[in-house]
Amino acid sequence: MMRLLPLLYGLFAAALTSQDPGAELRAWITDYQAGAVRFQKDGLTDHQLVDRVDGIMAAVAARDTFADARALFEVATSQPPAPSEPAAAVAFQREVQPWRVRSMAQRHLRGMRTPNLLPWLLKKLRAKGLRAAEENDDQRHAKAALNVLAGHPSLEAKLELMHACGSLPNELRVHAVNAMAKDTELDLVPTLLDLLRDREPNVRIAACNAIGEAMRPHVDETEGKAPAGELLKQRDQAIKKLAALLKRDKVWQVRSAAAFSMANMRCKAVIPPLIAGLDAELKRKKDPWAMDVRLHKLLEGLTGQSVARGAIAPWKAFWKAEGASFNVRPKPAPGDEPTKDGRYDKFFDLNIESDRVLFVLDFSGSMAEPAAIRAQGTSAGVAATTQTTKAQLVVEEIKKLVMSLPDGALCNFVVFSEEVRIWRAEGSRPALVALDDDARDELLGSFLDGLRPQGPTNLYDALEAALGFGGRGLYDKYYAAGFDTLYVITDGAPSAGPVTDKQEIRKRVREANQLRKIAIHCVTFGNQNDTAFLKPLAEENGGRHIHVQ
DSSP: OTTHHHHHHHHHHHHHHTSOHHHHHHHHHHHHHTTOOOSEETTEEOHHHHHHHHHHHHHHHHHOOHHHHHHHHHHHTOOOOOOSSHHHHHHHHHHHOHHHHHHHHHHHHHTOOOTTHHHHHHHHTTOGGGGOSSOOHHHHHHHHHHHHHTTOSOHHHHHHHHHHHHHSOHHHHHHHHHHHTTTOOGGGHHHHHHHTTOSSHHHHHHHHHHHHHHHHHHHOGGGTOOOOHHHHHHHHHHHHHHHHHHHHOSOHHHHHHHHHHHHHHOSGGGHHHHHHHHHHHHTOTTOOSTHHHHHHHHHHHHHOOOOOTTOSHHHHHHHHHHGGGOOOOOOOOTTOOOOOOGGGGSGGGOOOOOSEEEEEEEOSGGGGSEEEOOGGGOTTSOOTTOEEEHHHHHHHHHHHHHHHSOTTOEEEEEEESSSEEESSEETTEEOOEEOOHHHHHIIIIIIHHTOOOOSOOOHHHHHHHHHOTTSOGGGSHHHHTSOSEEEEEESSOOOSSSOOOHHHHHHHHHHHHHHHOOEEEEEEESOHHHHTTHHHHHHTTTOOEEEEO
């Protein structure tokens, strides 16, 4: 049977290429909506099938007719009906991969230039059903239209995205701001600067994100850029407005976005406003967020300095002494990167730098595998020659970390294997649990000691529980007063849940966290081939990655 598969694929491909591309696509949509097309078999993605379907869509898009665009839009909003049984529904979603199909169709639509397409898409953003309480086709079509407009080269599409950030219902504004920040160009910076005054925090965050991305290619001193004339004025104006936001905005996610936007420009001019922002943050008595830690790290990264944390005087003294002659270090050549700080190579030296922390713990079956403890990692009081399991090692270290958090610190735990379990939930989300003696007794005793490794690795649903991929960002009062730091601790690649594709998981975390601004740290151990995708996931979300050998 296995020998017949390549022959069948070849015959099917030949049959497809002999047909009209539009007819091929329509026939494929019919099969796909009926659940007859599966992109994953035996746990692996069928890349031959992915490439073949992508080729069909490319051929249709190349004809560039309005009829073909509407057919592709049907694919861009497709969702084959899943089985009613929960376990079968999860497997079905994993195998038909609707997110992959929609993304491919949206990408091809973005390249089409048929005159009627753009006005037709814009009408989707003004449909009557957008403000309905229950999700409907108008809302789903609006989300797809926003994804198509993201990165579209026309000025009309860019301006429509800007308008959508302020005009759409709250549930859709998150999609609008995420779309707006993609592929931002320099000519939109004045409009983005105006959006920094928007009353909606989500729009201010998106504008900050986009400003840094738009300016960096033109002002990045690590790449030897030296702006002059109007470009220099534009850079300085952007820094001035971002600096004001960093010092005064009441929403910590906005301040964080402003700080990272300036740091993203990688130029000397951002250092004084970042120091001023740190000064303001240290004086902010009623705000519990760990913004001072983020600003301190940004300054250390930009300047190469190692400064004692918690005071502004050393930074002011440094800039007074060296600011005039300071130059941002150029980007090191491959092979010349600085040696990594050894502290972060060892799991036992993990430092908790916030008092609003959410842990996502892997307790899949592989966590029952043995783990030897090295001599330098004996802070848990375990002898250097002791053999234990990965799960036991994690539990012992988590207990130590929990005991180091002060009374009143907010924390919670999402534990996952095939299923996801939350220590204390508020609805379907992790509650904000203030630590006290009773909470510690429950957590360190019955909860952590009762965990047993079993089953496959459903990382996607665990991150969904932690971040709420489809949530409402700052519109949700829960997230407006939630966690600012997330630790993901795992030993393997995702193997269960509705999405196991690593790139897609990274994409969803990145998009959800554009507004959340949660620092995501990843601790991995075991086979680095299985966990390598978590290093960029951490780096894309303001965190660090630690791999334990």
